Amino acid sequence: MHRKNERFVERLPLIPERPGLAYAVTTLLCMAALFARLVVENVLPTGFPFVSFFPAVILSSFLFGVGPGIYASVICGLISWYFFIPPTMTFSLQANTIVALIFYAVVCATDIALVNWMQRANYSLAVEREKSRALAENREMLFRELQHRVSNNIQVVAALISLQRRNVTDEAACKALDEAYARLNLIGKIGRALYDPNGQRLGVRSFMETLTEDILEASGRRDLAVHLNVDEEITFHPDTAVPLALIVAEAISNAIEHGFPGSDRGTIAVDLHKSDAGKLVLEVADDGKGLPADFQPERGGNLGLRIATALAQQLGGAFSMTPGARGGARAMLEIPA
Numbered sequence: 001m002h003r004k005n006e007r008f009v010e011r012l013p014l015i016p017e018r019p020g021l022a023y024a025v026t027t028l029l030c031m032a033a034l035f036a037r038l039v040v041e042n043v044l045p046t047g048f049p050f051v052s053f054f055p056a057v058i059l060s061s062f063l064f065g066v067g068p069g070i071y072a073s074v075i076c077g078l079i080s081w082y083f084f085i086p087p088t089m090t091f092s093l094q095a096n097t098i099v100a101l102i103f104y105a106v107v108c109a110t111d112i113a114l115v116n117w118m119q120r121a122n123y124s125l126a127v128e129r130e131k132s133r134a135l136a137e138n139r140e141m142l143f144r145e146l147q148h149r150v151s152n153n154i155q156v157v158a159a160l161i162s163l164q165r166r167n168v169t170d171e172a173a174c175k176a177l178d179e180a181y182a183r184l185n186l187i188g189k190i191g192r193a194l195y196d197p198n199g200q201r202l203g204v205r206s207f208m209e210t211l212t213e214d215i216l217e218a219s220g221r222r223d224l225a226v227h228l229n230v231d232e233e234i235t236f237h238p239d240t241a242v243p244l245a246l247i248v249a250e251a252i253s254n255a256i257e258h259g260f261p262g263s264d265r266g267t268i269a270v271d272l273h274k275s276d277a278g279k280l281v282l283e284v285a286d287d288g289k290g291l292p293a294d295f296q297p298e299r300g301g302n303l304g305l306r307i308a309t310a311l312a313q314q315l316g317g318a319f320s321m322t323p324g325a326r327g328g329a330r331a332m333l334e335i336p337a
Helices: 002-010 019-039 053-064 066-084 095-166 171-194 205-219 238-259 303-314
Strands: 224-230 266-274 279-286 318-323 329-336
Touching: 019 053, 019 066, 053 066, 053 095, 066 095, 095 171, 171 205, 171 238, 171 303, 205 224, 205 238, 205 266, 238 266, 238 279, 238 303, 238 329, 303 318, 303 329
Parallel strands: 224 266
Antiparallel strands: 266 279, 279 329, 318 329
16 A cells, blocks of 8 residues: 555646646636535634635646646635625725735645655655666566576586596595585575575575585485484575585585495484574584594694585685584584674
8 A cells, every 4th residue: 555655646646738627627626625615614703704615626746747736726716705705796806805815825835845855866766766676677587697608607607527537537536526516506506596686684594494405415315314403593605605605515415425334224413503692603513423533633634524614714714624522423513603
């Protein structure tokens, strides 16, 4: 309803291209004001000749603009002068008549000026709103075009990696190319899912569910379960979401690869919450075979862990890998909220 009223006001004054109709309706409003004044003549005290005519002047100015407003003020003034200012039924000009007509003219001029100012201000707002709408549409179009081009570029790079892998026979090199291909696809999915053309901060639960499902599907492990515990109120900017999602992906992928080798069944728990200290805490824990006794992440050769550590530093936080409380391993990330 508010939007409909707003659009009606933005169309004022009405029918500027048909001034004849506007003046005809204004004349009818003046006649209606005269009829109303005659109806209440016997109940009104003496001295209110213009009481029903001011609304006609204001309404004419509001609906049809300055010209019809001035026209209504002249017609209503003449009617009031002739019928309701003593001596009635004449255009006699006396001192009291001059004062009354001056008062009427000042009030009508003020009303018409205020209505005209309001309509000009409303027109300016409507123009600015239209510009904003056009800019928003243009921004969304550019955003979609950018996303399309980025997606195409990622697909080209992935295709090049896939072609290169066909010519590689070294097992370690093939594994590295497969990991690069998987990470590249993941970055593309994260970008498409997280970046909003309106720049809104994002709720993460639904995205985390999709992310973990994609990781499990890519791994081909249907014997593993991922349990999510994500604070529904947590939101963050996409600039934070992308590295955070990559860290989640690396932690889950590491748990799948090293915690559950072969066909071992198990569970991976992902917990994302705010600590009492106000930090954003991410924990990825599994009940797999756990960490080696001599595990030292800073000396490890696992590329995924090094990527997660570098991304954590980029976010101003810290990433760590420790033994789980009930066996298995636990990856933990702490960053400023």
